[in-house]
Amino acid sequence: MTEVAQSEKPAMLFHMVPGAPRPVAPFSHAVECGGFVFVTGQMPDSPADTGVLPEGVVQQTRNVMGNLTTVLKAIGLGLDDVVAVRAYLTRFHDDYGSFNETYREFFPADRLPARTCVGVTGLAYGALVEIDLIARR
Incomplete structure (x- = not known):
């Protein structure tokens, strides 16, 4: 019987981004594994005003996308590297x-x-929107 070499698991990097909103639960802002970056769902608050949300889904969406961009930029990526998005709406x-x-x-x-x-x-x-995403390095 021949032995099959087991491949090593890809290394994982756990990112906490200075200047990004403070997490509302125990999680990393992003985790990298195998060339992909998994960005935790971002809320529509700002780093300066944790838990304070703007009115309406339009401004909340803009804030969430801004927070996602902050996380991506801090690890050398941008929205053009995004391959998949999951969005959650409370008033669908x-x-x-x-x-x-x-x-x-x-x-x-x-x-x-x-x-x-x-x-x-x-x-x-009580946010109206949250978005997480997957990017490719």
Whole structure:
């Protein structure tokens, strides 16, 4: 019987980003493994005002995308490296259209990441939107 060499697990890097919003739970801002970067869902607050949210899904979406951009930039990536997005909306039927219009502002029409968007019953801080993503290094 021949032995098959077992491949080593890829190294993982755990990132806590200075200047990004303070986590609302025990997690890293991003984790890298095997050439992919998994960015934790970001909330619509700001690093300066933890838990303070702007009114409406449009501004909350802009804040979330800004927070995601902060995390990506700190580890040498940008939105053009994003391959998949998951978005969570608490008022899905009311906010889906406005969310989509705002979200589109951040990606070129010919480079939209794969995406899932779901309605949820609640998010931290009573937020209307939360987004996580996967990027490729």
